[in-house]
Amino acid sequence: MIHLKHIIITGTSRGIGESLAIQLMDRNHHLICISRTTNQRVIDQAKEMECGIDYFNYDLTHIQDIDQLFEDIFRQIDLYSNDEAIYLINNAAMLTPVSPIERIKTERIIENIHLNLLAPMIITANYLKRTKDMNVDKRILNISSxxxxxxxxxxxxxxxxxxGLDSFTKSIDIEQKLVTYPAKVAAVYPGMIDTHLQSEIRSVSKDLFPYVNEFTQLSEEGKLQTPEYTAHKLIEILLSEDFGKTVVIESIAQ
Structure with missing residues (x-):
């Protein structure tokens, strides 16, 4: 009898999220990927490796429909009866707008906070509500900064x-210690990574972001981590026996 680990990952279209999905592929894993654009490479590779996958093409800035999204996701999880674990990785994020606050349009501020903070909060609420009575290994990994x-x-x-995500993670940790079947939770600072977020910041004018030259220099000197290395370290943390003992992990280097 095969016992499955269901792993929900947000932001799998590229960067760390894509690397996490690829490195977590296993016959005993069921990946549930969420991103604004579907990553066909991840889907094809999962099929090749005989890893179960459900891909949800969804824009997480639309926070009002996340409840429905999670209803659909847990319908897929309910198809399996021999569950060993259900993990959640809140990875989707956006850096922009990079600018002094008075120069940012209101809708851009709202979009940033929706994706970076409100979406992980609503996703976590849905995950905890739907797994409350499940006596399985439950872990929530929030990718902070x-x-x-x-x-x-x-x-x-x-x-x-x-x-806010760090404070939310600490609050959830306190709450989960009071429930019958608790989830373990941790937020992690993954470090400086060569991803789309970094290339975005290097393209900002010095007028908007005074430190742009320092970020360009880090890239040129090869001091940024690869998404693959970062994902490998994050998975080590997620699967560790000590997961959840440190609630905010400020470095992945060991």
Whole structure:
């Protein structure tokens, strides 16, 4: 009898999310991927590796329909009876807009906070509500950022959202210690990674972001981690026996 690990991952169209999905492929895993654009490479590779996959093409800035999305997701999970674990990785994020706050349009501020903070909160609420009575291994990994703690000009939206995600993670940890079948939870700062988020920040003008040259230099000197390395380290944390003991992990380096 095969016992399955169901793993829900947001933001799998590229970067860390794509690398997480690829490295988590296994015959005993059922991946549930969510991203704004469908990643055919991930779907094809999962089929090749005989890893169960359901792909949900969904824009997480549309927070009002996340409840329905999770109803659809758990319909897929309910098809299996021999569940060993249900994991959730809140990875989807956006860095932009990078600009002093007074120069940002209201709808761009709303979009950033929707994706970076409100979506993970609503997703987590749905996950916990639907797994409340399940006596299985439950883990929530929130991909945070050192920007939650180390502040730079022109990143107020992103930093505020990530600081909120850290506080949310700590709150959930406290709540889950009081329930019958608790989920373990951790937020992780993955470090400086060579992803679309980094290339976005390097394309911002110095007028909008005074530190743009420093970020360009890091890239040129090869000091950014690869998404593959980062995903490998995050998976080590997720699957570790100690998962959840440290609620906010500020470095993946070991």
């Amino acid at each position: 050192a920007s939650a703690k180390y502040l730079l000009p022109s990143q107020s939206c992103y930093s505020t959202a990530k600081a």
